[in-house]
Structures are given as structure tokens and as C-alpha cells.
Amino acid sequence: MSLFGLFEQRASVENPDTDLTAAELMTLFGGSATDSGVPVSERSALAMAAVWRSVALISGVSAALPLVPYLRGTKQPASAPILAGPHPDMTPYELWRLTYAHRLLWGNAFVQKLRNGAGQIKELWPITPDKVRVYAYRPTEANPSGKVFWVETGTRDEPGPVIPLTSRDILHLPGLGYDGVVGLSVVQMARQTIGLGLAAERYGARFFGSGNLMGGILQTDARLEPGQADALKERWKAKMSGIDRSHEIAVLDSGAKFQTLTMPHDDAQFLESRNFEVEEVARWFGVPPFLLMLTERSTSWGTGLEQQALGWVMFDLHPQWLAPTEQRITKEVLLNPKVEARYRVNELLRGDSTARSSFYRTMRELGAFNADEIRDAEDLPPLPDGQGQTYWQPTTMTPIGEQPPPAAEPQGA
Structure with a gap:
């Protein structure tokens, strides 16, 4: 079966052979099922403040660092025009920030390399990761990496053909994975955590939107017809729900009673659970909680915060995100064995x-x-x-190896 056949027979709403379970439908429309009942996709996850902040922080800091071509193994700058102007419209910061965001959300970033007639790379164009499928084959002389990238063209309303490209045409920046071919999506791996956070936010919004009105049972001694029961319920909701009606006092007559069926809301526990979800998201993305504005359990002393920030750069930002990008750009974009791309990370480490x-x-x-x-x-x-x-001697500040000048004779000696 051809790879085009694989794409043509994927599960879809139009395909009668597709088992349209709830989980399948959520996957088809860009989300994964979670135990909280809130579907999570790479796009919907950004609605959670901690996810947005983590992605914005890592992608923004990484893209803002100077990406400089050097002669390999030296501090001598080299020439690499593609790094100075990789896109006709986007700035280098905008291009690399987008690729980092793609890698953070989908686990992979894909950039198309456009070449001139001489085969030199002149432009870099990012591709949304959900439009690319990667397959690995036995390497050949024409395709040394063995990877084939099947790129969906067109839009959802006007789909286009699926085009096969190789590593000569695509710069692939994978995140952490287990097969050496593609990276894993942090959002999908953390979907239970993110789903719970989104569910807690919705719960809080609906709770306060209902004016703290909890679910329950309205009881009355009189026998009510179905229409009367519905009318009583709607009048009760109209009287007691809504943020403007919080803490209203209700008066019930004719033996009517209201019995709650849900757990009373505890502000402290609710806020604590939301803070816990922020900490979990911080662990998934490798970001210190204080950088997500969660400072309850973090020192507010300047030196302590500085050391935490330095630790984040040394143990997460550089090895997980910057170093792989440097090596991929050096290997697949610069194409010069004497030149390598390096970030000036010292600007973050030097204090x-x-x-x-x-x-x-x-x-x-x-x-x-x-x-x-x-x-x-x-x-x-x-x-x-x-x-x-030249090294200088202590105190005399003269070159090492030279005798210091003799002390001047005191006057009148």
C-alpha cells in the first residue's frame, strides 16, 4: 500500500468504516479525551494560563538569544546570511519563536528550506506540525536520513494534495521521543494534568457564574404536575443564580425545602488544587514555578531567585531546547563544515x-x-x-616574569 493510501484511509467523519466513539470524534476534531471530561488539544491547552506562560517563556527566551555563526571551535564570527534574514516577512525572532512553540506543543517543528538555483538555502518557512506525517525508511544516497515528510497542503475547507519531501527540503526539530524519528507532544503526555486544570477553571467560572448556587433538590409537600415542577425550578434558578445574586436570601413557603447534593465549596481547597495544577504543568515543561508567577513556596530573596533561574538555564533550557537547535541548524542549514551556529547563552548565565x-x-x-x-x-x-x-603580577601589576621596578629612594636619605 502506498503512503498516499494510508492517508486516504485514515479515520474520518465521511468514512463509514470509522467507529465514531466519543474519543475518536474528539481526536478527529483536534482533542484527546481526558478523565476530567475536558478534551485537550495542542491549541486548547493554551487556554490554561500555566501552559501559555510556559510556552511563551521558553519560546520567547530561546528566540531572543543571539544565534551567531562562528568558525568551528573558535569565538571568531563567521558569515551566514540565512540566520540574519531567514524569511521574507518574519523576523528571525518571530520565526524561531514559532518553531519553539511548535516543538513545545506538538513535540516537533518543521521548517521548509527553499533553495536558489545553485542549491543554497535562501529562505525558511515554518509548517504547522499537524499538517506533517513522518515516516522512516532505509537510508539511501539520495535520502541519507531515510525520513520522508508527507505534508498536507491546502486548508480544511479546500484540501490539497499530500506532498512527499525529504530532509533536503525540511528542517525537522524533534523534541524528546523514544524512536529517534519524531518527538512526543508534551501536551498529549500531560493531557490529564492540563484537562484537570481546564476543568477546575470551568468549574470555578460556572460556580461563581451561578452565584454559588449548588445543585440540589427542591422539595414541597404539594403534588406538582411536570409543568409546575419545571416552572418552580426555573423560578428558583432565576431568583438565586448569577453572580449578582450571590448570597441572596430565599423565602420558601408551603413546606418547600432545598437540599444540596454537591460538596460545599471551600475557597482554600479550590485555590490549592489550582496551584497544584500549575506546579504539575511547571514540571512537565521544566519551568521553575516562580517563572509561572507561583511564588508561595519559592524564596523571594534576589540571590535565591537568581540561582533558580541559572539552574533552569543550565539544566533545562540549554540541554533540552537550545543545544538540539544549534546542532540541527549547523548540520542542515549552514552546510559548511567550518561554521557552526551557537547561542550566546552567557548572557543568561553570567549574573x-x-x-x-x-x-x-x-x-x-x-x-x-x-x-x-x-x-x-x-x-x-x-x-x-x-x-x-599578558598576565599581570599581583600588587605591582607588571608582566609575570619581570622584576618589579626598585622602590624610589626616600628624599633626604
């Missing part, structure tokens, strides 16, 4: 400028660092003609 300058001054005066080593730590090239390679 405040006052502490940094004090450290450099101390190390320079001790003779531990020379000027070029300090400049290297700041992502700056060395001084010309070897001027920055």
Missing part, C-alpha cells in the same frame, strides 16, 4: 554586571586571567596582535 566585573577584576589582579580570557567569557574576540595574552 549581574556588578558581581561579574568584581570577579574579573579579582582574577585579573591575581594573575589568573588575562584580558583575552575575560573577553572570551563575555563572547568577545581576542585583542589584536596578542595584546590581551
Whole structure:
């Protein structure tokens, strides 16, 4: 069977062989079933504030870092025009932020590489991941990676053909996975957590929207016809529901009683459960809770927050997101064995400028660092003609190996 056949026979509403269970329908329309009853998709998950903030934070910080081409293994900048202007309309920040957001939500980012007549990559165009299916075959000389990307063209209203492309045409940035072919969607792996968070938000909105009116039973000694019972229920709801009618006092006569059937609402427990969901989302995305504005269990001391932020950059942002992007761009976009792409992460790791300058001054005066080593730590090239390679002796600030000048004779001696 051809790969086109696989796409043509996928489950769909029009296909009579499709078992239209609730879970299948939610999958077809962009969501996955959860135990909370709220379907979760890559798009609907962004309605949860913690998910939005996590995606915006990681994608925004990553895209804002300078992505610089260097001569391999050096601090010497190189030329790579594609990194300066990868798209005719989008800025580099907008393009890379979108690819990071795709990878965070779908587990994969796909960028089409457009070439000129000489085969050089001149433009990069992002593709929404839900329009791409990836299959791996035995590598060949024409397709060394073995991957074939089947890209759906057109729109939902006007579908187009499915086009096969290879790694020559597609830059694939996969997230964490288990088969080496595609990455796993964090949203789908965390759908129970996200679904519970969305359900709690809906519950709170409906609870306060009903004016704290909980479900229950209206009882009366009189026998009511079905129409009368419905009318009594609607009058009760009209009188007691709605945020403007919170804490209204009701008067019941004729032996009428109202008995609640739901658990009384506890503000503290409700807020605690919502905070727990934020912490769970933070774990899934690897973001410190204080960066999601959850500071109850985090230190408010500046140094403590700085260390947490540095730990996030060192143990999550760089190894999980930045390093894989650097290597993929170097391998598949720059196409020059002498040039590599690197993020200037030191801007995030170096701490405040006052502490940094004090450290450099101390190390320079001790003779531990020379000027070029300090400049290297700041992502700056060395001084010309070897001027920055000299070490200085402590106290006298003269070159190491030279005798300090003799002390001046005291006057009148």
C-alpha cells in the first residue's frame, strides 16, 4: 500500500468504516479525551494560563538569544546570511519563536528550506506540525536520513494534495521521543494534568457564574404536575443564580425545602488544587514555578531567585531546547563544515554586571586571567596582535616574569 493510501484511509467523519466513539470524534476534531471530561488539544491547552506562560517563556527566551555563526571551535564570527534574514516577512525572532512553540506543543517543528538555483538555502518557512506525517525508511544516497515528510497542503475547507519531501527540503526539530524519528507532544503526555486544570477553571467560572448556587433538590409537600415542577425550578434558578445574586436570601413557603447534593465549596481547597495544577504543568515543561508567577513556596530573596533561574538555564533550557537547535541548524542549514551556529547563552548565565566585573577584576589582579580570557567569557574576540595574552603580577601589576621596578629612594636619605 502506498503512503498516499494510508492517508486516504485514515479515520474520518465521511468514512463509514470509522467507529465514531466519543474519543475518536474528539481526536478527529483536534482533542484527546481526558478523565476530567475536558478534551485537550495542542491549541486548547493554551487556554490554561500555566501552559501559555510556559510556552511563551521558553519560546520567547530561546528566540531572543543571539544565534551567531562562528568558525568551528573558535569565538571568531563567521558569515551566514540565512540566520540574519531567514524569511521574507518574519523576523528571525518571530520565526524561531514559532518553531519553539511548535516543538513545545506538538513535540516537533518543521521548517521548509527553499533553495536558489545553485542549491543554497535562501529562505525558511515554518509548517504547522499537524499538517506533517513522518515516516522512516532505509537510508539511501539520495535520502541519507531515510525520513520522508508527507505534508498536507491546502486548508480544511479546500484540501490539497499530500506532498512527499525529504530532509533536503525540511528542517525537522524533534523534541524528546523514544524512536529517534519524531518527538512526543508534551501536551498529549500531560493531557490529564492540563484537562484537570481546564476543568477546575470551568468549574470555578460556572460556580461563581451561578452565584454559588449548588445543585440540589427542591422539595414541597404539594403534588406538582411536570409543568409546575419545571416552572418552580426555573423560578428558583432565576431568583438565586448569577453572580449578582450571590448570597441572596430565599423565602420558601408551603413546606418547600432545598437540599444540596454537591460538596460545599471551600475557597482554600479550590485555590490549592489550582496551584497544584500549575506546579504539575511547571514540571512537565521544566519551568521553575516562580517563572509561572507561583511564588508561595519559592524564596523571594534576589540571590535565591537568581540561582533558580541559572539552574533552569543550565539544566533545562540549554540541554533540552537550545543545544538540539544549534546542532540541527549547523548540520542542515549552514552546510559548511567550518561554521557552526551557537547561542550566546552567557548572557543568561553570567549574573549581574556588578558581581561579574568584581570577579574579573579579582582574577585579573591575581594573575589568573588575562584580558583575552575575560573577553572570551563575555563572547568577545581576542585583542589584536596578542595584546590581551599578558598576565599581570599581583600588587605591582607588571608582566609575570619581570622584576618589579626598585622602590624610589626616600628624599633626604
